[in-house]
Amino acid sequence: MRKMEADIIVVAAGPSGLAATVQASELGKKVLTFEKNSVCGGAANMGMGVFGLNSRIQRENGQSLDADEAFLKHMNFSHFLIDDTRLVYDFYRKSGSTIDWLQDMGVNFEYNTFTQYVPARARHIIQVELTIHHVLPDGGGRPGPRAASAMTRVLIERAKELGATIMTQTPVYDLIEEDGKIVGVLAKDKDGEEIEARAKAVIVATGGFGDNPEMIKEATGYEWGKDLFSFRIPGNVGDGIKMAWKHGAAKTRTMMELMYQIPDNLNHFVLEGAFRQPVLWVNKLGKRFFPEDCLGVTSYTGNAISMQPGHTCFTIMDSATLKYYKKHGVSNPGVHGADVFDHFDEAAEAAKAEGYSAYFEADTIEELCEKTGIDLEGFKETLEEYNADCELKYDSVFNKERDYMRPVVKGPFYAIQSFLGAYGTLGGIKINYKTEVLNEEFHKIPGLYAVGTDACNIYGDTYIFTMPANTMAFCINTGRIAAENASDYIDSLK
Ligand SMILES: Cc1cc2nc3c(=O)[nH]c(=O)nc-3n(C[C@H](O)[C@H](O)[C@H](O)COP(=O)(O)OP(=O)(O)OC[C@H]3O[C@@H](n4cnc5c(N)ncnc54)[C@H](O)[C@@H]3O)c2cc1C
Structure with a gap:
């Protein structure tokens, strides 16, 4: 059994996990990130862009919404069926600065005025807003499917530059719990060696269960290959959700991003x-x-x-x-x-x-x-x-x-x-606005944070396509929020 140690362990290196890794490293924390796949980026490698409000690019080019208006639209859309409404407001207010943060790191965006067609008679009800910042692909060319893999590359480079350790082909299979606190993880590296990694905080970011037809059927009734042909990111089988549930996390609504x-x-x-x-x-x-x-x-x-x-x-x-x-x-x-x-x-x-x-x-x-x-x-x-x-x-x-x-x-x-x-699944682990994982009594489980689609229960019954690129932004912004709060938590232990 190999022993490892860090301040913060991040479970998975999709966009939420990578954002948490970079943000925590920027805050001076020693970060250890375990990724199951041989490549990082998860579903983001197939995506196009990131939602943001009041970003520098928008301020230069014009924008359709401010965070307050978007928040109220979001609440009207979701009917407040959200674990922590404050998380949405915080996410929206942070989303513009997160685009700037990514841009400063080296992600190239194009913010254009193309939006999905909606007939004139329906625009006051279902207007598709100009919220997406398209990632420009590596090697030039137009934004499009898979362009966001360029963002993955930049996040990995930045994480490494800041001294974070990212171990690929190393799935985490359990959390370590002591005295009611989460203090580390158990993983297995690519050679099959067991790892016991200890930290003061763990951030779970395993991207939901879009590659797990049994869990999908249980959550939604849909049968993959029969009436559902959703995208499947290999390895997104609900590991993080199941681990968090096992250690007392409350179950929250799970659904497809349909x-x-x-x-x-x-x-x-x-x-x-x-x-x-x-x-x-x-x-x-x-x-x-x-x-x-x-x-x-x-x-x-x-x-x-x-x-x-x-x-x-x-x-x-x-x-x-x-x-x-x-x-x-x-x-x-x-x-x-x-x-x-x-x-x-x-x-x-x-x-x-x-x-x-x-x-x-x-x-x-x-x-x-x-x-x-x-x-x-x-x-x-x-x-x-x-x-x-x-x-x-x-x-x-x-x-x-x-x-x-x-x-x-x-x-x-x-x-x-x-x-x-579907793009994948949404929800599973109950969190509060600090991304702290909550138990059935709504009390936090010290040391445990969940982000990205594992914890994304902010849309009510339907994904909010009217404010496009929302999930990727939720993932990146909650990754940052978790890193900030985990960092504060660690400092409070001193
Ligand atoms: C085709 C496609 C296009 C999309 N386009 C957009 C878009 O343009 N804009 C937008 O907002 N959203 C888009 N999405 C959705 C968006 O990509 C996802 O919401 C987002 O990537 C989810 O981020 P995440 O970090 O939560 O999980 P993921 O990106 O799914 O990453 C999860 C990671 O966890 C790893 N993992 C799983 N289990 C373990 C384990 N036990 N231990 C360690 N690692 C583990 C996986 O290997 C994976 O790397 C798109 C999705 C698809 C499929």
């Missing part, structure tokens, strides 16, 4: 983007179920799909609509890019050659229903109503914007099947 996806979406990115348009969307019964021009708020679309039979739906275009999009480009670019229709044929051919199960082409409505399993009678009724509305350019069901009222009449017909997706 949105919608097609199966294996990263390999069918063009098709996914092409079908994320405000065309005709129906459920298995052939019925429309939401105003398609509101699909830009992906967490709401996910919720709407979660209420449909089989938690699934189909997006349908006829050949005239496909031709229109190929000529004019997308209505809703999103992260998939504005040029997806330039590559549509190629992507469709690849999907067919592979036998991809979620993409369909059919010459007739009957054939489409047979291939997709959509109820033919229900779909015919929908088409009668929808196509008549399209002729009038008036959506009598949902008042979708008239530009998007394109009929489905001319074969061949094209469809994609979407399911529930």
